[in-house]
Amino acid sequence: MLFRYIFILIILLPIKAIALIEVDITRGNLSPLPIAVSPLSIDKKSKESFNKILKNKDLGSEISIVVENNLKQSGLFNPLNKNAFLQEPDIAHLKPRFEDWALIKAQALITGKVTYFDEKLRVEFRLWDVLAAKEMMAIAFTTVPTNWRRVGHIITDKVYERLTGEKGYFDTRIIYVSEEGKKTNRIKKLAIMDQDGFNTKYLTLGNELVLTPRFNPTNQMVTYLSYFRNLPRVYLLDIETGIQEVVGDFPGMTFAPRFSPDGKKIIMSFAMDGNSDIYTMDLENRVVEKITNHPSIDTSPSYSPNGKYICFNSDRSGYQQIYVMKSNGSNVKRISFGKGIYGTPVWSPRGDLIAFTKMHKGKFYIGVMRTDGSGERLLTENYYQEAPSWSPNGRVLIFYRETKTDEMGEGFSAKLWSIDLTGYNERLVDTETDASDPSWSSLLSN
Amino acid sequence: MNLGKILKNVLLVTLACLVLSACATQKKSTNQLQGDVYTGTDTVEYLASGVPDRVFFATNESILTTKSRDTLRKQAAWMRKNSDLTFVIEGHADERGTREYNLALGERRANAAKDYLMTYGVDGNRLSVISYGKERPVDSGSNPLSWSKNRRSVTVKAN
Numbered sequence: 001m002l003f004r005y006i007f008i009l010i011i012l013l014p015i016k017a018i019a020l021i022e023v024d025i026t027r028g029n030l031s032p033l034p035i036a037v038s039p040l041s042i043d044k045k046s047k048e049s050f051n052k053i054l055k056n057k058d059l060g061s062e063i064s065i066v067v068e069n070n071l072k073q074s075g076l077f078n079p080l081n082k083n084a085f086l087q088e089p090d091i092a093h094l095k096p097r098f099e100d101w102a103l104i105k106a107q108a109l110i111t112g113k114v115t116y117f118d119e120k121l122r123v124e125f126r127l128w129d130v131l132a133a134k135e136m137m138a139i140a141f142t143t144v145p146t147n148w149r150r151v152g153h154i155i156t157d158k159v160y161e162r163l164t165g166e167k168g169y170f171d172t173r174i175i176y177v178s179e180e181g182k183k184t185n186r187i188k189k190l191a192i193m194d195q196d197g198f199n200t201k202y203l204t205l206g207n208e209l210v211l212t213p214r215f216n217p218t219n220q221m222v223t224y225l226s227y228f229r230n231l232p233r234v235y236l237l238d239i240e241t242g243i244q245e246v247v248g249d250f251p252g253m254t255f256a257p258r259f260s261p262d263g264k265k266i267i268m269s270f271a272m273d274g275n276s277d278i279y280t281m282d283l284e285n286r287v288v289e290k291i292t293n294h295p296s297i298d299t300s301p302s303y304s305p306n307g308k309y310i311c312f313n314s315d316r317s318g319y320q321q322i323y324v325m326k327s328n329g330s331n332v333k334r335i336s337f338g339k340g341i342y343g344t345p346v347w348s349p350r351g352d353l354i355a356f357t358k359m360h361k362g363k364f365y366i367g368v369m370r371t372d373g374s375g376e377r378l379l380t381e382n383y384y385q386e387a388p389s390w391s392p393n394g395r396v397l398i399f400y401r402e403t404k405t406d407e408m409g410e411g412f413s414a415k416l417w418s419i420d421l422t423g424y425n426e427r428l429v430d431t432e433t434d435a436s437d438p439s440w441s442s443l444l445s446n
Numbered sequence: 447m448n449l450g451k452i453l454k455n456v457l458l459v460t461l462a463c464l465v466l467s468a469c470a471t472q473k474k475s476t477n478q479l480q481g482d483v484y485t486g487t488d489t490v491e492y493l494a495s496g497v498p499d500r501v502f503f504a505t506n507e508s509i510l511t512t513k514s515r516d517t518l519r520k521q522a523a524w525m526r527k528n529s530d531l532t533f534v535i536e537g538h539a540d541e542r543g544t545r546e547y548n549l550a551l552g553e554r555r556a557n558a559a560k561d562y563l564m565t566y567g568v569d570g571n572r573l574s575v576i577s578y579g580k581e582r583p584v585d586s587g588s589n590p591l592s593w594s595k596n597r598r599s600v601t602v603k604a605n
Contacts (some may be wrong), residue, residue, distance in 0.1 A: 183586040210583060211545060224551075230576060232549070253553055253577055256546040266451030269550065271577065274508070276550040297550040314546060318505070320547055343544035357544050383588075386544045402541070409586035437545070 017180075021108055021129050021136075023076050023163045032078040033163070034105050037068045039082065040112035040125065041089035048236045049116040053145050059113045060089065063123070066152025067110065067159070069196060070170045074160065075425030080106055080392040093126065099254060103232055106130050110159060121145040125155050127162055137162050149198055156414075169391035170195060173441045174398065175213045177224055178202065179434040183412040184406065190224060192239070194421075197430035203237065212387075212437050213237075219441040223257040223266050224248065234268045248281045248288055256299045261307045267291070269299040278312055278329075291329040302346045302354075303327065304371070311335075311345040311354050311371070322356055324371060335373030340365075344387050347371075349442075350394035353421075357386040357399075366399050368421065379423040392442045395421050398429060400436040483511055484594035489584045493601060497524045500600040501559060505540070505593075508554040510562055518559060520564035521601055531570075532604045535559050537577040540593035545579060552577030559599040574604070 013268055023033050040060035042050075050059045065124035071077035085092075086100040093111035101109050112125035130385040139158055143151060157168030177189040188210050189397045190203040203222075204210055209232075214226035226244075234247040234254040248254065250270050257268040264283055269276045278292040278301045292298040296316035303310055311324045322336040322345045336342040340360025347354055348368075358365040358378065363384045367378040398418045405412045414436045416429035429438075478486030484502040491499045498521075501514035510518065525531065537556030539548035556575035564570050585592040 176559040184583055186581070209578075211549075211581070230463040232576065253549070255549045269546070271550055274561070276553065297554065298548050299549065300544070300546045313544075315506075315547075320544070343547050359543070362542075384541065404588040405586055407587075409588075409592070412586060 021131075021163060022165070032076055033107055034080055035071060035077045035108040036080045036085060036104065036106035036130075037064050037071070037082075037102055038085060038087070038092050038111045039064045039089045040114045040123070041093055042114045046114060046116035050114075050121075050145060050148075054148065056148070059121075059148055060112070061112065062080060063152045063155070064110075066149055066196070067156050070153065070156035071159070072195070073427060075420060076160075076164065080104055089325070096128055096130075098128075098130050101128075102131045108136075108159075108163065110155070111267065112155070116145070117142070119145075120147060121151065123151050123155075125158075127159055149194060150444070153194070153196075157443070157445075166395065167393045167443065169393050169396060169440070169443070170188070171443055172392060173215075173219065173444065174416070174429070174438050175436040175441070176213060176400075176431070176435045177211060177213065178431070179414050179436055181205075183314070183409070190222070190237070191431075191433075191435070200432050203239065203242070212256065214258050214439045215441045217261060217263045217442060219444060221259075221263075223259060223268075225255045225257065234266065236266070248279075248286070254279075258302055260303050261305050267301045267303065267310065278310070281437065291327075292325075292332075293329075300344050304347045305349055305351045309347075309371070311347055312415045313343050313345060313398065320359075322354065322369075322373070324354075335369065335371070336371060336376075338376050346388060346390065348394045349390055349392055353394070355388040355390065355397055357388070364399060366419065368397075377423070379419050379421070380417075380426060385417070387437055389438050389440045391440050396425075397421065398438045398440055400438060402436075473489065479591065479594055480513075480517075482590060482594055483513075484591070484597070485513065486595075489595050489598075493521060493603065494524050497521055499602070500598045502594060503555055503599070506543070506551070506596065508551065508558045510558055514559075515562060518562045521568055522563045522568050525563065525568045525572070526566075530605075532572045533574070534602045534604045535563075535573060535575045536582075536600045536602060537575060538582060538596055538598050538600070539580045539586070540596045541583060541593040542593060548579035549577050552579045555597075555599045559601065563601075598599050 040063050042060035068079040071079050084104045093113050109128040109130050115122045121140045122142045127137040129136050135145050153171035156170040160168035172195045175192045178189045180186045187206045189206045190210050190213050193200040209227040211225040213222045221235050226235045232253045234257040235244050236247050237244045247266055252272040254268050254270050257266050265280045267280045270279050276297045276299050278298050280289045298314045300313040301310050307408050314323050320341040321334055322342045323333040323334050340358050342356050342358050344357045353368045354367050354440040358367055363381050365378045366380050366388050369376040383404045388399040401417050402414045414434045416435045416438050419426045483504050493499050498517045501517050535556040537552035539551045561574045583596040585595045
């Protein structure tokens with residue numbers, strides 16, 4: 001049971017106060033909101049119990065650090081230094097002395113309480129508008145103690161949603177390819193981690209080359225390319241059971257898989273006799289359908305969130321460009337017309353944009369365009385980067401970047417990076433090993 | 447135009463030619479590139495004496511050059527003489543492209559080689575293809591010469 005934890009959610013109070021604080025996430029945020037994340041208060045007995053179970057000295061403080069890091073990484077918030085806090089966590093949680101918090105320039109305040117109850121972890125937290133001296137939100141929930149980091153992520157999601165008006169992306173995971181060894185013979189494994197880089201687990205052993213893992217909509221299945229027995233084929237992996245199976249019975253390489261938005265189909269490329277076309281396979285009745293039929297390379301398909309359209313990569317014009325078609329393969333239209341060549345189109349979960357990799361004059365860019373190809377915007381330029389994947393709220397992109405090697409061919413590395421849709425807040429995403437091909441899950445607690 | 451001027455012009459042209467040819471020969475010997483197709487032998491192995499195992503491609507291309515066709519004809523002749531052997535043709539791409547497209551491109555390159563071998567009398571049942579895209583470079587450098595060595599199709603004995 002990796003994903004299906006039980007969370008019991010209780011709204012303590014109806015939200016009455018009109019929000020005075022609002023965070024605008026549509027533009028680059030150059031003045032992040034000053035927010036105080038008070039350590040969650042914890043009584044002595046609970047502290048001892050958690051220490052026994054989790055070897056964790058102060059769970060209340062640890063959870064608040066998870067929240068604080070999340071808020072900071074988002075680029076929209078500026079969590080204030082805890083040393084400046086004047087009020088004790090337990091008293092602040094009951095009723096903050098707003099003047100004290102205003103004094104350190106906090107505009108919002110998060111307080112909370114952790115208890116050990118009936119072998120469970122019970123958390124309540126409140127979000128306060130400091131200047132208006134009002135409570136904005138109060139929520140409590142119960143879960144198993146080992147879930148404590150997720151508690152921090154869920155709190156962040158609730159706060160983010162309350163202050164920005166949009167769903168968060170913190171209680172999520174990233175699946176990616178872990179890389180080790182020499183550039184000429186990389187060992188690659190499937191790996192999964194929390195969005196903030198914690199709780200890394202390896203899903204394959206590295207005996208065969210694996211590439212391009214992608215979650216299904218419920219985050220329980222992954223589709224990816226494996227070179228098992230030197231036959232590159234699209235596979236399906238159940239994360240909970242570890243059971244793997246090959247998708248379909250194709251007489252050649254299948255690759256570039258993704259799930260349909262309803263999770264019922266896998267869309268992928270099948271290469272035969274030097275030609276790659278796009279196919280779907282229905283996971284229930286195993287019916288295979290050919291979607292494109294063209295002597296060029298057709299690959300990297302990605303569905304629109306409503307399942308009605310597919311964007312994909314094709315070199316039918318002579319070079320790699322981005323195309324959109326109806327999901328049955330009709331009405332194929334080229335949408336990329338800028339300078340350079342384009343690859344890896346991926347439809348935004350909001351439906352309005354397509355993210356891509358662009359190659360031009362020896363540089364690689366991650367960018368976005370509208371689904372008709374207009375409004376192209378390049379977010380970041382580098383020596384090599386590709387394969388953007390959207391956060392579930394469509395506000396952040398994660399991708400991977402490779403470094404140039406030196407004259408001796410040494411110094412190669414591959415790392416995950418994220419950037420906001422605004423083009424601001426570019427960050428290295430921490431991974432235990434080198435990493436590539438990231439794919440962002442949807443929200444786990446929905 | 448007097449003779450002196452003509453002589454001077456001839457001298458200039460000769461000089462220019464010398465400089466240019468010097469550049470050209472230098473480029474050829476250090477870069478081992480024709481256009482951007484690798485023509486050197488650094489990474490090449492041999493299936494048998496005089497039978498190179500690999501051919502090289504231009505960026506984004508799967509067209510066989512004159513030299514590649516020559517190499518593949520040698521492979522075909524040797525394969526026809528060794529009819530008990532089967533082969534895997536590995537298609538590869540350089541690192542300067544997106545992963546999924548490169549997988550397709552590698553497959554296209556391997557098949558270009560396979561098709562040519564079949565044209566020269568090798569039974570298609572003896573030849574299988576696999577694409578590694580950009581996953582297995584032979585040269586880890588980040589420069590045009592290294593990339594040219596990695597854009598390749600390699601014939602490997604399978605039994």
